[in-house]
Amino acid sequence: MTIGDQPAQTAGSFTALTDFTGDALPYGGGNPYADYRRARLPFAGLAHLTDRRLGAGIIAANDEFFAERENLLLPGPAVFDPEHFGHKGKIMDGWETRRRRGVSAEVPHPDIADHDWALIRLGTPGVVRGIVVDTAHFRGNYPQAVSVEATAHSLSAAPEDLLDSDVEWTELVPRTPVGGHAENAFAVHVERRFTHLRLRQHPDGGVARLRVYGDVAPDPGWLTELDTFDLVALENGGVVEDASDRFYSPPEHTILPGRSQKMDDGWETRRRRDAGNDWIRYRLVEQGVIRAVEIDTACLKGNAAGWASLSVRDGAEGEWTTLIPRVRLQPDSVHRFLVNPIPSTHVRIDIFPDGGISRLRLFGSLTKNGLARLTEHTEAVS
Numbered sequence: 001m002t003i004g005d006q007p008a009q010t011a012g013s014f015t016a017l018t019d020f021t022g023d024a025l026p027y028g029g030g031n032p033y034a035d036y037r038r039a040r041l042p043f044a045g046l047a048h049l050t051d052r053r054l055g056a057g058i059i060a061a062n063d064e065f066f067a068e069r070e071n072l073l074l075p076g077p078a079v080f081d082p083e084h085f086g087h088k089g090k091i092m093d094g095w096e097t098r099r100r101r102g103v104s105a106e107v108p109h110p111d112i113a114d115h116d117w118a119l120i121r122l123g124t125p126g127v128v129r130g131i132v133v134d135t136a137h138f139r140g141n142y143p144q145a146v147s148v149e150a151t152a153h154s155l156s157a158a159p160e161d162l163l164d165s166d167v168e169w170t171e172l173v174p175r176t177p178v179g180g181h182a183e184n185a186f187a188v189h190v191e192r193r194f195t196h197l198r199l200r201q202h203p204d205g206g207v208a209r210l211r212v213y214g215d216v217a218p219d220p221g222w223l224t225e226l227d228t229f230d231l232v233a234l235e236n237g238g239v240v241e242d243a244s245d246r247f248y249s250p251p252e253h254t255i256l257p258g259r260s261q262k263m264d265d266g267w268e269t270r271r272r273r274d275a276g277n278d279w280i281r282y283r284l285v286e287q288g289v290i291r292a293v294e295i296d297t298a299c300l301k302g303n304a305a306g307w308a309s310l311s312v313r314d315g316a317e318g319e320w321t322t323l324i325p326r327v328r329l330q331p332d333s334v335h336r337f338l339v340n341p342i343p344s345t346h347v348r349i350d351i352f353p354d355g356g357i358s359r360l361r362l363f364g365s366l367t368k369n370g371l372a373r374l375t376e377h378t379e380a381v382s
Helices: 069-073 220-226 251-255 368-380
Strands: 009-011 014-016 057-061 116-134 145-151 170-177 183-188 194-202 209-216 239-243 278-296 307-313 321-328 334-338 343-352 359-366
Touching (some): 014 170, 057 069, 069 116, 116 145, 170 194, 220 368, 239 251, 278 307, 278 321, 278 368, 321 334, 321 343
Antiparallel strands (some): 009 014, 014 183, 057 116, 116 183, 145 170, 278 334, 278 343, 307 343
16 A cells, blocks of 8 residues: 555554655745645545544643643644744644653653653544644654554543553554654554544654544444434444535535534535536434434525435445435525435435535434444444
8 A cells, every 4th residue: 555655554553654754844934834745645534533523622631831732633734823932932833842851961862761642532432544643834843753542431531530550552553753744644453442542752742733534433322322313423423425526615514513603614516517416425323214304504605505305225225215305495594304214324415406505414213223233333343
């Protein structure tokens, strides 16, 4: 496996998708991303498990002297302002620790085991497939190496719970050299369900962003007690399998929590100049029956879809059955429909002719077979 011209390095539980190491050039003015070392990431379509909108958070770090740990999970690329200084020094958009020192004048360098760490709560339990340690703008002050471990615990675990010596941590990425001002990417091959990560930087330095991608692994017992829930919500294990167009914003936005807050927080396609239409195909968390549907066009005012229809099928090769025939959509509005419950595993929304929607909610419950399969899968990765 290779990513562009960068050889992939496989070692047990992970594959290094990039081989960036060493310093980047000092900032020389102009666009700070002009010499940024990017990776081709094979994680498109996977859930972003460290998305704050799902409930992810940085719950502890041993040091954040120069820059706060919370910056690790901020959305969007890190920002660099060469004139931004504070009373502690240069203010960076990332997590940055102080410089470590040795124990004496005779031993001025840090010990090989010295490192800084941060504890990260995933937004939802999941199987990790990919990790990106982004050192954007950390050109000579990035860590020499990083490592990542994971554990399964209560989502509300306190730092002291996770730091208890009895907690079992699984190594996802062993201590691996990284590069400054670069997207350092790793594919993970551990088929386990986790809730928390521990990022270590060796021996110190700064990381701009941490992105973790994977498959949501919900708690079947929780969903069973809820009975009626959103069968396609990302946080419950729903997945966007395919879409006709991703030009302005991705279809995965349609299954995020909450209402859209701005236009690009939903799904918007380019303008069609043919006789076709746009669509998204979803896979439900498991086989279920949908009883109520909500199609939201929030913040899409001059570019909302004109009409929409909804179809379902049971199984990847099943026949499509119309659940909601083509109906008129209004801009910036919530549309609600009660529907005939039909056992299904997949849903397709067609919009006419183009435009977009911000959210799709499919309220229902799992069938007996769906619950059994979901329980079996969760037990297999726990």
